[in-house]
Amino acid sequence: MARNGVVSWRRRSELDGLDLSPMSNSGEAHVLAVDDSLVDRTVIERLLRISSCKVTAVDSGFRALQFLGLDEEDKSSSVGFDGLKVDLIITDYCMPGMTGYELLKKIKESSTLKEIPVVIMSSENVLARIDRCLEEGAEDFIVKPVKLSDVKRLKDYMTKDAGGVEESGINKRKLREPSEQPPSPPSILPLSPTSSLSSPPLSSASSLSVPSSPTSLDSPITRLKMTNSD
């Protein structure tokens, strides 16, 4: 029906009254979490599930590549994913064998996988490390311990969300020039819950606004500065 066709994957916070479940074939984002620590895997899995994501958690970069169909043995990476499409990869930096940085590089070098946003987590907030990861194409860098507010921010990067590309650009820009104002978010319109269901004016940008990009308080660099001053 037209109503659901327009609003399928817009941010739910705006559309609390609408039932989006008929679209749930592609409704929930699928996140691949990579961390060698079982404690951290358990926590990140819960954080993601409670934020309405499907989660696959693996304990190494090798297993992540296996899951993504990019084995060492199988060079033909056209095989595709193990069942579900992956909308985001979140990986720890410090892992034995393959580090999160090495995993990031392999993903960005792959023609089939490079579009998947990758987020790095680390308990060490070393600016050189962060810079290196962002330069290699990571969408964001989260300093552990990971909190619910971090995961909520991640939802902006998921490929399901068309606003995602803009948002990641904003965060990267914030890294380089903290004083610069982020551009206003794209004005893609969801239906107003109260309006009539017949032909919404998709071109007008009037009353409805997409929730703004993360405030400067939530940006990784500001958070780092706050923790550095402890």
Place this chain on the structure above:
Amino acid sequence: MLGLGVDRLRADMNRLLAMLFHQGVLDEQFLQLQQLQDESSPNFVSEVVNIYFQESEKLLRNLRELLMDKEFSDYKKMGIHLNQFIGSSSSIGAKRLRNVCVAFRAASEQHNRTGCLRALELLEHDYCYLKNKLHELFQIEQQRILAAGVRYPIQQIN
């Protein structure tokens, strides 16, 4: 009477948590874990904490084995264990243990064996304290669940 029991138990839990916060044993990440517990995952905190305990005890054993070896020189390996311990401690909000591990790691980087031994003893002692207190916390919580009957969810500590 049941109501009174539940309230008193909740007060006991709050008091214990406040004390652990005040002592610097726990930090707000522990509260974050509690926020992740609900009807769909009613034992989340104790599950994670028990995984943490299992991993920690393994790490502590490894660290002690390394240091007890008279020929010990593999500070790099010790550093790896400590990084793991630091990471998992911070993930559950075990602030005191994390800080002791950081000091331990500094001693290890300086190849200071005596300093490492001292740090390990402190770590073992503080770990025992944390484990006892968290077990106490979970016990009070279990009693409160029983006293509350079918009342749910577990009240969040503010």
